[in-house]
Amino acid sequence: MSAYQLLQDRFKRIGALSGAQSMLYWDMATMMPPGGAEARAEQLAVLQVLQHEFLVAPEVEEQLALAEAEAELRPWERANLREMRRLHAEAAAVPGRLVEALAKACRRCEMQWRQARQQSDFAAVAPALAEVIALVREAAAARGEAQGLSPYDALLNQYQPGLRAARVEALFAPLRAALPELIEAALGQQAAEPTPQRPQVPFPLDRQESLARRVMQQLGFPFDQGRLDTSMHPFSGGTPDDLRITTRWDQADYSSALMGVIHETGHALYEAGLPAAWRLQPVGLARGMAVHESQSLLLEMQVCRSPAFLSFLAPLLAETFGSDPAWDAGNLFRLATRVERGHIRVDADEVTYPAHVLLRYGLEPALLSGDLPVAELPAAWAEAARELLGVEPPDDRHGCLQDIHWYDGAFGYFPTYTLGAMAAAQLYRAALAAQPEIAEDIARGDLSRLLGWLRAEVHGQGSLLEWEALIEQASGRPLDSAIYLQHLRARYLES
Amino acid sequence: MSAYQLLQDRFKRIGALSGAQSMLYWDMATMMPPGGAEARAEQLAVLQVLQHEFLVAPEVEEQLALAEAEAELRPWERANLREMRRLHAEAAAVPGRLVEALAKACRRCEMQWRQARQQSDFAAVAPALAEVIALVREAAAARGEAQGLSPYDALLNQYQPGLRAARVEALFAPLRAALPELIEAALGQQAAEPTPQRPQVPFPLDRQESLARRVMQQLGFPFDQGRLDTSMHPFSGGTPDDLRITTRWDQADYSSALMGVIHETGHALYEAGLPAAWRLQPVGLARGMAVHESQSLLLEMQVCRSPAFLSFLAPLLAETFGSDPAWDAGNLFRLATRVERGHIRVDADEVTYPAHVLLRYGLEPALLSGDLPVAELPAAWAEAARELLGVEPPDDRHGCLQDIHWYDGAFGYFPTYTLGAMAAAQLYRAALAAQPEIAEDIARGDLSRLLGWLRAEVHGQGSLLEWEALIEQASGRPLDSAIYLQHLRARYLES
Numbered sequence: 001m002s003a004y005q006l007l008q009d010r011f012k013r014i015g016a017l018s019g020a021q022s023m024l025y026w027d028m029a030t031m032m033p034p035g036g037a038e039a040r041a042e043q044l045a046v047l048q049v050l051q052h053e054f055l056v057a058p059e060v061e062e063q064l065a066l067a068e069a070e071a072e073l074r075p076w077e078r079a080n081l082r083e084m085r086r087l088h089a090e091a092a093a094v095p096g097r098l099v100e101a102l103a104k105a106c107r108r109c110e111m112q113w114r115q116a117r118q119q120s121d122f123a124a125v126a127p128a129l130a131e132v133i134a135l136v137r138e139a140a141a142a143r144g145e146a147q148g149l150s151p152y153d154a155l156l157n158q159y160q161p162g163l164r165a166a167r168v169e170a171l172f173a174p175l176r177a178a179l180p181e182l183i184e185a186a187l188g189q190q191a192a193e194p195t196p197q198r199p200q201v202p203f204p205l206d207r208q209e210s211l212a213r214r215v216m217q218q219l220g221f222p223f224d225q226g227r228l229d230t231s232m233h234p235f236s237g238g239t240p241d242d243l244r245i246t247t248r249w250d251q252a253d254y255s256s257a258l259m260g261v262i263h264e265t266g267h268a269l270y271e272a273g274l275p276a277a278w279r280l281q282p283v284g285l286a287r288g289m290a291v292h293e294s295q296s297l298l299l300e301m302q303v304c305r306s307p308a309f310l311s312f313l314a315p316l317l318a319e320t321f322g323s324d325p326a327w328d329a330g331n332l333f334r335l336a337t338r339v340e341r342g343h344i345r346v347d348a349d350e351v352t353y354p355a356h357v358l359l360r361y362g363l364e365p366a367l368l369s370g371d372l373p374v375a376e377l378p379a380a381w382a383e384a385a386r387e388l389l390g391v392e393p394p395d396d397r398h399g400c401l402q403d404i405h406w407y408d409g410a411f412g413y414f415p416t417y418t419l420g421a422m423a424a425a426q427l428y429r430a431a432l433a434a435q436p437e438i439a440e441d442i443a444r445g446d447l448s449r450l451l452g453w454l455r456a457e458v459h460g461q462g463s464l465l466e467w468e469a470l471i472e473q474a475s476g477r478p479l480d481s482a483i484y485l486q487h488l489r490a491r492y493l494e495s
Numbered sequence: 496m497s498a499y500q501l502l503q504d505r506f507k508r509i510g511a512l513s514g515a516q517s518m519l520y521w522d523m524a525t526m527m528p529p530g531g532a533e534a535r536a537e538q539l540a541v542l543q544v545l546q547h548e549f550l551v552a553p554e555v556e557e558q559l560a561l562a563e564a565e566a567e568l569r570p571w572e573r574a575n576l577r578e579m580r581r582l583h584a585e586a587a588a589v590p591g592r593l594v595e596a597l598a599k600a601c602r603r604c605e606m607q608w609r610q611a612r613q614q615s616d617f618a619a620v621a622p623a624l625a626e627v628i629a630l631v632r633e634a635a636a637a638r639g640e641a642q643g644l645s646p647y648d649a650l651l652n653q654y655q656p657g658l659r660a661a662r663v664e665a666l667f668a669p670l671r672a673a674l675p676e677l678i679e680a681a682l683g684q685q686a687a688e689p690t691p692q693r694p695q696v697p698f699p700l701d702r703q704e705s706l707a708r709r710v711m712q713q714l715g716f717p718f719d720q721g722r723l724d725t726s727m728h729p730f731s732g733g734t735p736d737d738l739r740i741t742t743r744w745d746q747a748d749y750s751s752a753l754m755g756v757i758h759e760t761g762h763a764l765y766e767a768g769l770p771a772a773w774r775l776q777p778v779g780l781a782r783g784m785a786v787h788e789s790q791s792l793l794l795e796m797q798v799c800r801s802p803a804f805l806s807f808l809a810p811l812l813a814e815t816f817g818s819d820p821a822w823d824a825g826n827l828f829r830l831a832t833r834v835e836r837g838h839i840r841v842d843a844d845e846v847t848y849p850a851h852v853l854l855r856y857g858l859e860p861a862l863l864s865g866d867l868p869v870a871e872l873p874a875a876w877a878e879a880a881r882e883l884l885g886v887e888p889p890d891d892r893h894g895c896l897q898d899i900h901w902y903d904g905a906f907g908y909f910p911t912y913t914l915g916a917m918a919a920a921q922l923y924r925a926a927l928a929a930q931p932e933i934a935e936d937i938a939r940g941d942l943s944r945l946l947g948w949l950r951a952e953v954h955g956q957g958s959l960l961e962w963e964a965l966i967e968q969a970s971g972r973p974l975d976s977a978i979y980l981q982h983l984r985a986r987y988l989e990s
Contacts, residue, residue: 023535046508240534242527242528
């Protein structure tokens with residue numbers, strides 16, 4: 001057996017363990033009775049440790065070197081090898097005791113954060129956060145050293161392989177410059193329009209669910225290889241052939257659940273479309289979190305908040321919930337594009353959302369380097385919020401305590417949200433340019449042509465290319481924040 | 496770290512993998528969309544292989560020897576070590592290529608069997624069965640040699656550690672002698688009684704389910720650490736703190752689902768009551784399949800088909816399905832104890848069921864040794880059925896094609912059903928003798944006192960003792976088929 005084949009077998013095993021882990025995580029969030037928590041934590045921990053052990057086993061380094069010297073590898077195999085090398089290097093860089101210490105610190109900090117957020121008491125969690133940051137810093141330095149990257153680049157690289165801070169900065173700078181004015185202008189234009197009418201509450205949960213399933217069907221969700229269930233925090237999980245998406249329902253608000261389902265459907269369709277020939281191999285995996293987010297946002301923001309799709313949705317809403325003057329397509333569009341200077345990222349609209357991301361992206365490298373001491377985070381947050389969003393949080397619950405990410409050790413993740421939004425705008429424009437019929441399809445609720453394009457240009461590419469090469473190949477040009485800004489201006493200032 | 500501690504860590508990991516496997520199996524049977532089948536098979540296979548690898552790793556043999564020489568082990572630790580040794584010896588005895596060949600042959604044979612059973616065509620599956628038997632024989636010989644057992648004893652030992660053919664024979668001989676007459680007499684007595692009245696169909700599924708949950712609650716099923724769901728084939732799975740039982744529903748028959756739920760609840764309560772301090776360790780596991788079956792049958796047969804419990808159930812049935820003259824406690828008892836000479840084991844009543852087991856137990860050693868050629872199985876089956884049950888199957892679908900077990904490689908399993916029924920009768924009698932109030936409790940639907948006794952005497956003992964020592968300690972005497980026969984006579988000839 002060649003070194004490459006040995007590696008392929010090893011990663012197949014790792015892939016199957018990762019799939020098992022994903023299913024058990026889904027079960028924990030949707031089905032598991034409370035008594036199962038401890039046993040499940042143990043199962044997940046063992047699956048995690050085994051993947052790590054297989055990834056860093058002493059023979060891997062030599063097998064990689066031998067395989068890399070094999071002359072006759074095809075491009076997909078070579079890309080697979082490149083991804084294997086990256087995963088191995090990342091895992092091998094961090095000593096086991098640090099992995100464990102970080103995992104423990106994150107668990108402790110996350111628990112304290114839940115309490116602290118409820119009581120809006122940042123001081124209560126600050127020491128635990130400082131400990132997490134110290135350990136993240138150490139792990140990032142180790143990863144960076146092994147891969148020739150700065151610590152922050154090593155963190156970005158974990159969530160979006162190939163992403164570097166310099167590139168984030170180049171893409172974000174125009175956004176930072178344009179956004180305050182754009183928000184102001186969008187609010188001005190909105191004030192000049194009729195106030196959108198809200199539909200009559202309540203929205204019975206069973207009808208919401210059947211509407212959501214109807215819409216998922218329309219978007220191309222393959223129910224013979226996936227499920228929709230309910231969980232406290234919506235997510236998209238499972239494996240490419242067994243997609244598990246979840247949502248939560250609210251009697252008073254059909255829209256957040258429906259848009260959430262659409263968002264997760266975008267993630268799921270990406271997974272479903274990954275190259276079937278490379279299941280369980282690294283090159284068969286999704287091309288990083290920014291690309292993943294581009295697929296959910298393309299569906300949610302580009303397609304489903306468009307006037308065309310909302311004109312398709314309007315009669316379905318009337319059929320589902322009974323007639324209501326609010327089910328007018330124009331009114332639905334005004335509701336779906338309502339802009340507001342808010343404090344909470346996850347409740348933010350499409351225009352202010354990137355400002356929330358810029359805020360966090362502006363702070364996290366300084367937190368990591370130590371330039372921003374943890375104790376000064378609330379003040380720094382308030383200042384950045386005033387500058388970027390135009391509002392200051394009334395308390396830390398509405399400020400630096402709102403997101404789980406940092407408290408759970410996820411530094412370098414926030415940029416992927418807005419990079420995903422950028423890529424979504426660019427990819428959708430490219431799809432429309434390549435197949436103009438897509439626009440009419442969407443007004444009829446038919447997503448099959450768009451999905452076909454995405455399958456060919458994005459999903460089916462797996463991790464063959466680096467992420468920006470993928471976007472460039474699919475859209476015909478390098479990723480460009482100008483296209484995203486054009487989208488925002490067109491939708492919020494010119495429609 | 497001592498050798499014993501190293502082993503404990505190893506088996507904790509194996510236990511967690513086994514728990515993960517159990518949850519994924521449950522998901523496959525209850526939740527998984529069809530598209531997930533292939534990925535799931537791969538996940539389960541990897542989890543299986545890893546458990547095997549950890550069990551047979553080269554260092555285990557030495558660690559076992561070192562640990563066995565440690566002087567200061569407590570009794571539970573020593574029993575844990577004994578179970579580790581057994582699991583290791585069983586796993587190490589069979590070479591990997593044989594394990595794989597057997598698994599493949601079983602998969603192939605099982606698929607052919609599904610087809611063959613449908614078409615009642617034994618010849619179509621006979622070659623595949625012969626292949627399975629040849630491989631089971633080889634594996635049994637290897638296991639036997641490693642443990643100083645005959646091949647058939649090695650098979651029995653896999654399902655019920657400590658069980659030997661000589662002991663089965665000693666316990667089954669009185670049964671074989673008494674059963675034909677007992678069946679005849681029960682049928683005679685039944686003919687002299689009023690024909691039981693069947694309740695009006697249909698039984699709406701939602702009401703069946705709420706009744707089943709009500710009864711589970713009454714039996715002590717802990718819903719904070721378990722679930723009831725629907726699957727094609729009912730089973731009890733999950734882990735001790737996360738019990739997953741399933742049933743299937745039939746609009747025309749509330750009783751088979753309800754009795755099935757009660758049966759699986761018995762299995763689940765055993766798991767739930769296993770010693771919490773020994774979770775994931777071999778000594779913390781259930782004490783074999785015969786003991787497991789004793790716990791399901793104690794609940795289903797001894798308790799829930801008794802006049803006392805049925806008098807508690809009668810008003811619940813009326814409340815659930817509406818009034819019906821059939822909901823008379825005496826009538827329910829006659830329905831629940833109806834005896835019939837049938838062909839199908841899983842549909843059999845309490846009196847003819849052991850005859851079905853004797854039939855299979857009479858044939859399988861001969862099949863394995865080759866004394867009974869596969870081609871002659873249908874004829875041998877028919878002859879044994881005539882002798883033991885008094886009826887000959889009209890075709891092989893009602894004969895040697897009815898059970899999956901042999902086609903799936905499970906030889907040595909059938910005896911555990913009837914050994915479980917024997918142990919159930921003996922344990923229940925002992926519980927009543929120890930705490931006579933249990934009888935009245937049951938008429939009120941209160942199982943807590945009985946469950947307390949079972950927890951202390953059986954469940955909480957895990958695998959500390961060998962199985963017959965466990966039964967003897969709990970019931971005050973060696974396992975005795977006379978008690979089982981007394982139970983059958985009392986219920987079917989004297990009530």
